[in-house]
Amino acid sequence: MPRPTIDDVATLAGVSIKTVSRVVNREPNVRESTRDKVDKAIASLGYSPNPSARNLASHHARLIVLVYDDPSAYEAPSSGYIINMQEGALKACRKSGFELLIHPCNYRNKDVGKELTELIGQVRPAGIIVAAPLSNMPKIVRAISATKTPCVRLSIGSANVKEYTVATNDRDISAEMTRYLVSLGHRRIAFIRGNKQHKAVGNRFDGYRDGLQESGIAYLEKLVVDGDNSIGSGERCAEQLLKLNPRPTAIFAANDDMAAGVLRVATRLGIEVPRELSIAGCDDISLAQQLYPALTTIRQPLSAMAETASLALIDGSRGRPSAPMLETIPGSIQVRESTAPPPQ
Amino acid sequence: MPRPTIDDVATLAGVSIKTVSRVVNREPNVRESTRDKVDKAIASLGYSPNPSARNLASHHARLIVLVYDDPSAYEAPSSGYIINMQEGALKACRKSGFELLIHPCNYRNKDVGKELTELIGQVRPAGIIVAAPLSNMPKIVRAISATKTPCVRLSIGSANVKEYTVATNDRDISAEMTRYLVSLGHRRIAFIRGNKQHKAVGNRFDGYRDGLQESGIAYLEKLVVDGDNSIGSGERCAEQLLKLNPRPTAIFAANDDMAAGVLRVATRLGIEVPRELSIAGCDDISLAQQLYPALTTIRQPLSAMAETASLALIDGSRGRPSAPMLETIPGSIQVRESTAPPPQ
DNA sequence: CGGATAAATTTAAGCGCTCAAGTAACGACT
DNA sequence: AGTCGTTACTTGAGCGCTTAAATTTATCCG
Numbered sequence: 203m204p205r206p207t208i209d210d211v212a213t214l215a216g217v218s219i220k221t222v223s224r225v226v227n228r229e230p231n232v233r234e235s236t237r238d239k240v241d242k243a244i245a246s247l248g249y250s251p252n253p254s255a256r257n258l259a260s261h262h263a264r265l266i267v268l269v270y271d272d273p274s275a276y277e278a279p280s281s282g283y284i285i286n287m288q289e290g291a292l293k294a295c296r297k298s299g300f301e302l303l304i305h306p307c308n309y310r311n312k313d314v315g316k317e318l319t320e321l322i323g324q325v326r327p328a329g330i331i332v333a334a335p336l337s338n339m340p341k342i343v344r345a346i347s348a349t350k351t352p353c354v355r356l357s358i359g360s361a362n363v364k365e366y367t368v369a370t371n372d373r374d375i376s377a378e379m380t381r382y383l384v385s386l387g388h389r390r391i392a393f394i395r396g397n398k399q400h401k402a403v404g405n406r407f408d409g410y411r412d413g414l415q416e417s418g419i420a421y422l423e424k425l426v427v428d429g430d431n432s433i434g435s436g437e438r439c440a441e442q443l444l445k446l447n448p449r450p451t452a453i454f455a456a457n458d459d460m461a462a463g464v465l466r467v468a469t470r471l472g473i474e475v476p477r478e479l480s481i482a483g484c485d486d487i488s489l490a491q492q493l494y495p496a497l498t499t500i501r502q503p504l505s506a507m508a509e510t511a512s513l514a515l516i517d518g519s520r521g522r523p524s525a526p527m528l529e530t531i532p533g534s535i536q537v538r539e540s541t542a543p544p545p546q
Numbered sequence: 547m548p549r550p551t552i553d554d555v556a557t558l559a560g561v562s563i564k565t566v567s568r569v570v571n572r573e574p575n576v577r578e579s580t581r582d583k584v585d586k587a588i589a590s591l592g593y594s595p596n597p598s599a600r601n602l603a604s605h606h607a608r609l610i611v612l613v614y615d616d617p618s619a620y621e622a623p624s625s626g627y628i629i630n631m632q633e634g635a636l637k638a639c640r641k642s643g644f645e646l647l648i649h650p651c652n653y654r655n656k657d658v659g660k661e662l663t664e665l666i667g668q669v670r671p672a673g674i675i676v677a678a679p680l681s682n683m684p685k686i687v688r689a690i691s692a693t694k695t696p697c698v699r700l701s702i703g704s705a706n707v708k709e710y711t712v713a714t715n716d717r718d719i720s721a722e723m724t725r726y727l728v729s730l731g732h733r734r735i736a737f738i739r740g741n742k743q744h745k746a747v748g749n750r751f752d753g754y755r756d757g758l759q760e761s762g763i764a765y766l767e768k769l770v771v772d773g774d775n776s777i778g779s780g781e782r783c784a785e786q787l788l789k790l791n792p793r794p795t796a797i798f799a800a801n802d803d804m805a806a807g808v809l810r811v812a813t814r815l816g817i818e819v820p821r822e823l824s825i826a827g828c829d830d831i832s833l834a835q836q837l838y839p840a841l842t843t844i845r846q847p848l849s850a851m852a853e854t855a856s857l858a859l860i861d862g863s864r865g866r867p868s869a870p871m872l873e874t875i876p877g878s879i880q881v882r883e884s885t886a887p888p889p890q
Numbered sequence: 891c892g893g894a895t896a897a898a899t900t901t902a903a904g905c906g907c908t909c910a911a912g913t914a915a916c917g918a919c920t
Numbered sequence: 921a922g923t924c925g926t927t928a929c930t931t932g933a934g935c936g937c938t939t940a941a942a943t944t945t946a947t948c949c950g
Contacts, residue, residue, distance in 0.1 A: 218930045253600035255906035285625040289618045397789045562900045599936035
């Protein structure tokens with residue numbers, strides 16, 4: 203029971219194989235009635251095109267490469283974001299009959315650029331998606347650009363490179379989180395900044411200030427401290443903030459790990475969360491749901507971002523009008539248990 | 547700068563393309579000197595075969611499909627195991643010039659079997675790897691078998707199906723964990739069983755009993771309670787166990803979530819871990835490292851399992867002798883902070 | 891050393907598709 | 921009526937490789 207080929211379809215429909223090809227590829231210049239005939243033949247034979255033959259003949263693979271930093275290279279605990287990206291990319295690929303090639307790689311490796319160049323040479327993908335933090339490394343983006351392969355950057359926060367970029371609205375959503383805390387009744391809202399290397403952090407801090415301003419609350423410098431994205435730094439920052447008098451009624455951390463650190467300190471100090479202190483994080487890592495109380499946080503729209511990026515590449519490979527250089531996908535606030543109105 | 551083809555190599559080496567093909571595919575019947583010439587030509591041109599052309603000509607794709615349960619389909623929090631599997635499969639594939647096609651799917655969907663059958667028809671992979679829990683669903687395994695596509699099951703614990711299976715040694719390693727607890731000085735070691743649907747759970751319980759017996763410790767039924775794999779059930783079980791007098795000095799849970807529940811209860815009751823109570827889990831989910839104290843647990847060798855499975859399929863597709871029906875990859879005990887000698 | 895056998899290599903065909911180029915049919919316009 | 925343009929299709933070549941069959945070259949044995 204060999205699988206039907208385009209010839210079988212053409213014979214059954216009484217047309218040439220090129221016409222079948224036209225129908226399959228949704229090309230114009232096929233009469234409605236002919237298209238119907240072909241579609242029926244395809245359905246009755248259960249035909250689906252052989253990807254290898256297509257690729258061979260068309261000189262490019264119907265394939266998107268998704269490149270991301272390999273978490274298992276250094277025991278990174280949170281890998282959920284990768285699954286989310288894969289999910290989005292897969293969704294777009296499946297819809298369009300493309301395949302997804304995943305390529306985790308270690309950004310600390312000096313030869314990543316060369317590695318990617320070689321990979322591209324091998325598989326000739328229709329496009330390549332580069333996730334953060336690799337997407338923020340000019341050397342890597344340049345290496346890919348040099349191959350002329352269409353490339354989309356996935357960026358959390360920063361977006362100052364010339365390539366097509368799908369980014370989040372970190373600033374806006376951080377402002378929204380701040381306003382949400384205000385809406386609960388909070389007035390003394392502290393902020394923990396993270397690693398200054400990460401562009402996203404700056405945007406989140408800006409959003410925090412925006413949110414305060416829009417709510418008519420004065421920005422107080424002593425309510426802002428610097429962490430380095432780790433749980434430990436979150437603990438240190440929390441200790442510092444909770445010593446203040448009056449102490450803040452809410453702490454908004456630039457990422458979930460630091461928020462987890464805050465929660466740890468609060469628990470240790472016997473401060474009840476959320477009754478006495480509200481805590482909000484950012485990123486919605488899996489830990490956020492597993493903590494007790496579960497963390498109110500900002501969910502990054504990773505899946506939607508990857509889907510958008512894939513679709514842009516797929517459409518681009520079909521010669522559709524290439525979309526804008528910068529596309530922003532909004533994140534969303536996940537309200538969970540760690541936030542509540544402040545004590546009276 | 548078009549990429550070099552087999553013809554270019556053949557011309558440069560002064561042989562026919564078939565000879566180049568022989569060299570590339572490591573086929574026999576090539577003189578050493580000829581092989582050298584070809585290898586040099588390949589190196590100097592930077593040649594690598596076009597996968598699509600190979601697939602087209604050879605009627606099968608150099609491609610392994612990895613099928614697993616889609617965690618994002620129902621907000622499953624722990625996705626680290628998928629990354630681990632992907633890592634192992636990728637390692638094997640890269641080594642052999644294969645590609646990896648990932649295929650998350652929802653096992654609760656009635657049509658998974660059909661979905662997989664169609665996928666196989668589409669891509670004609672060299673083999674397919676099915677991860678638990680799908681690998682334990684006869685309907686799914688049967689659907690794949692029907693396509694005659696080589697298939698390897700990845701199984702945590704159970705292994706009573708006829709297909710090639712890569713499994714863990716749950717029973718042995720659980721026994722080892724039990725002996726480890728005994729070696730710390732524990733004598734009253736409780737066990738929390740999990741969801742009875744999961745075959746692995748039974749094996750782990752058997753391992754617990756083996757470990758006790760090998761250590762010459764009597765099995766006490768009241769030290770064993772049934773959970774359902776959730777954190778909440780772990781809490782309930784812990785409450786029950788910690789009411790006993792004398793209470794157990796160690797609790798070994800059949801998975802990490804339940805162990806996390808135990809830890810939660812202990813903290814609530816003011817029982818210091820590990821000084822007053824040792825806790826051990828199983829699976830090494832990312833939560834295990836994030837808890838305080840970090841959980842001693844059993845790490846599943848997911849990466850190694852997926853690598854073994856991939857290699858078996860790749861070798862099989864090359865006509866190498868197909869390996870045994872059941873291959874067991876040992877897990878390993880991760881000693882962290884939640885276990886210590888019992889109080890005097 | 892000749893003929894048979896095995897080893898090394900070439901030749902020819904074709905995998906299933908796309909792409910560029912070509913052809914037929916039909917109107918519309920001068 | 922003849923030209924042109926457009927639409928709707930067909931034709932033929934060829935993508936880069938593998939496979940099977942054909943051919944050449946090396947090796948063995950009496």
